[in-house]
Amino acid sequence: MDELVVRTEVYADPETVYEFLLDFRGYAHYSEYLREVRTVSGDGGPGTRYALTFAWWKLTYTAHSEVTGVEPPERIDWEITKDIDAGGCWRVTPSEEADGDADDGSRCEVSLEVEFDPGSASPDALDLPRLVSFDWVLKKAIPLIRGEAERVVERAVRDLEESTRDVDLEVYVDSDRI
Incomplete structure (x- = not known):
């Protein structure tokens, strides 16, 4: 499984961040x-199913995901339910002051954690143009995942904070493809 984690600090309380990410x-x-x-079914909690429509190059694909678990206000687990073995979570962790004392609750760390197996991707999932191979599409699309994860976290933080500050991201990648 390939793994990607994008983490940063958010100047908002964990409950607000959690509710925001649950949407x-x-x-x-x-x-x-x-x-x-x-939303295909559900209210955001476990069992809620979503259809996520992606468009890139000449391709459009609808991924089907399901919320598999929640631990308010700290964690939202999800998985892709067909065409690829993939899943992950949003993790919200209250920040602590440098001396170890908890802060006033207006900061937290948020991370988007994703695991996926590109080898499990189904070639039947896409309607490819003539002369375009599924392997070519994977080779071009997989490197985009890191940029997309970083963009999602950065833009979500800016909306949560209602600011345009530069968001410092910590990125962990366990893959030679991303």
Whole structure:
């Protein structure tokens, strides 16, 4: 499994951040390639299913995801339910002062953690143009994942804070493809 983690500090309380991240439909505002997020069923909690429509190059693909667990206000787990073995979570962790004392609750760390197996991707998932191979598409699309994850986290933080500050991201990648 390939792994990607994008982490940063947010100047907002953990409960506000958690509720914000629980609204999957808003993610289309933060991604260059995510065109629409439609709720298929559920209210945001475990079992909620979403259809996420991505568009890149000449391709459009709808990923189907499900919220698999929540631990308010600290964690939202999800997985892709068909065409690829992928999943992850949003993690919200209250910040502490440098001396170890908890701060006033107006800061937290947020991370987007994603695991996926590109080898599990189904070639039948896409309607490819003639003379375009599925392997070529994977080779071009996988490197975009890191930039997209960074963009989503950065833009979400800016909306949460209602500011345009430069957001410092810590990125961990366990893959030679991303």
